[in-house]
Amino acid sequence: MDASIMTVLIQDGITTGAIYALLSLALVLVFSVTRVIFLPQGEFVAFGALTLAAMQAGQAPLTALLLVALGLVALAVELIDNLRVAERRTRLPARLPLLLGKYLVFPLAVYALTRTVALQDLPMLAQIGLTLAIVVPMGPMIYRVAYQPLAHASILVLLIASLGVHLAMVGLGLFMFGPEGSNTKPFTDLQFNLGESMVSGQSVIVVVTVAALITAIYFYFGRTLSGKALRATAVNRLGARLVGVGINQAGKLSFTMAAGIGALCGILIAPFTIVNYESGFLIALKGFVAAIFGGLASYPIAALGALSVGLVESFSSFWASSFKELIVFTVIIPVLLWRSLTSNHVDEEA
Template sequence: MDLSIAAILAQDGVTTGAVYALLALALVLVFSVTRVIFIPQGEFVSYGALTLAALQANKLPPTTLLLMALGAACFVTQALGLLRRPGRTQGMIRHVALLAGRYLIFPLAVYLVNVRLSAQPMPMLAQVALTLLIVVPMGPFIYRLAYEPIAQGSTLLLLIVAVAVHFAMVGLGLWMFGAEGSRTTPFSDATFTVGALTMAGQSVWVVLTTLALIVALYIYFDRSISGKALRATAVNRLGARLVGIGTAQAGRLAFTLAAALGALSGVLVAPLTTIYYDSGFLIGLKGFVGAIIGGLVSYPLAAAGSLLVGLLESYSSFWASAYKEVIVFTVIIPVLLWRSLASPHVEEDED
């Protein structure tokens, strides 16, 4: 391996590591706020990439139908919950109307917009915005249906539900998009030359977008009221509830941000590799390795760990391509051993 090959592999590693970093940040956010190890995080990558591919092919994305189905299920469950509560009829009617607007009218409006726009060419920015408009609301919808009713359950129960949601989303992905993969148009066809190294414009887009999102998340958590509420919920759920922070609202917001990061990761990675209905699972697992390096609590360590995973994967593909996945996932073993020996063991009931 000469210096030029090492530089090319480093570029690929940084690019893929940036995508893994976004997923690792989403996993840390969801776990710290809700105690959910969000295994389906990778499915938002696949949904985002394949939805964008459908829009670029001038087809109606099937995810619009899934969004309407999830919204209808949320409306039914929430409306039934209201009917069981005693209260004034006028307030109940107003609440049902708000639920209908959020879970029925909004998904229907997204569907109609896609019916109107998907058949005609659109600029790239409009395609990405429409993709996020379809995929991102699925995050809080899934939280409403699968996790909010058992928010106080044990971590094991939440993990089992996460596995079930993952398999359901993979099956729905196969039904919606089929077994054939898709690759989208790059954001930029430009190339940049630095010495002997040539960088693709799409790789630059990935790295710059990741850096911008990390800065935006830092400002959001440090300066905004809702961001501080999420931080408080992550530190102490009971204490946050005692000072008036709604943990259910914090959970929905965490899932919204996680879905946005996952869908945007799919949009960024789709021009670089062919994405299939189940590709997101492996990508999400590598983000999970980065999150584990950060202990599922530290955002900077999770981002650094994801960058390490990307570089390790890139160089492993050159030296031992048949074992690159084994090498990447083996990294998690010494990290878990070290954390198990260095961290005090606390029973879940004592949290």
């Protein structure tokens, strides 16, 4: 292996590691706030990539129709929940316009837009914005329908629910996009010289976007009231409830951020590789490996773990491409052993 090949492998490892860092951040966030091991994270990656690919192919993405369906289900759940409790029933007329706007009007407006606009003629930034408008609201809707009723259940019950949501979304992905994979147009064709090696402009865009987003999230957690509420919920759910932090609102916000991160990761990787309805799961699973480095609690360690996973995957693909996935997932075994030996057992919080 000469220096030019090593430079290419390091570049590839840093690019993929940056994606895994974002996904690990989303997984840590969701688990810290809601105790949910978010298995469907990969489906948001696939939905983001395939929705954008459908637009660029001149097709109206069926994810817009799924958004309408999820909105109707979430609206029905909200209405039933409000009508069941007398105190909430009295406040329902005041809340009804907000519920209708969030769960019915907005999804229908997005769906109508995908049916009336020539999507393939839109600028790429507009296509990306519309993709995020379709996929991101699915996060809080799924939380409202599948997870909020189980907010106080055990982690095992939440994991079973997460598995069910994952399987349902995989099936919906197959129905909406078919078994064939797709990719999107490149963001740029620019190349940069780094010594004797070439650096892809696409890789630079990915790394800069990930770094900017992580920085924005850092300031969001540290400088905004809702960010501090999320941090409080992640540190101590019971204490957060006692000081007035809404656990359900925190859960919806964490799922919104996770859905946005997943969809953005799908958009970022789609120009590099073919994405199909089930490939997002494997990508998110590598983000989960990175999250395990941080014990599903530490964001900086999870980010470092993500870069390590990206570099291991890159060099494994060069030395032993047939065993690339095996090598990546074997890395988690010593980490789990180390965590098991050094961590104290803590009873699950009620």
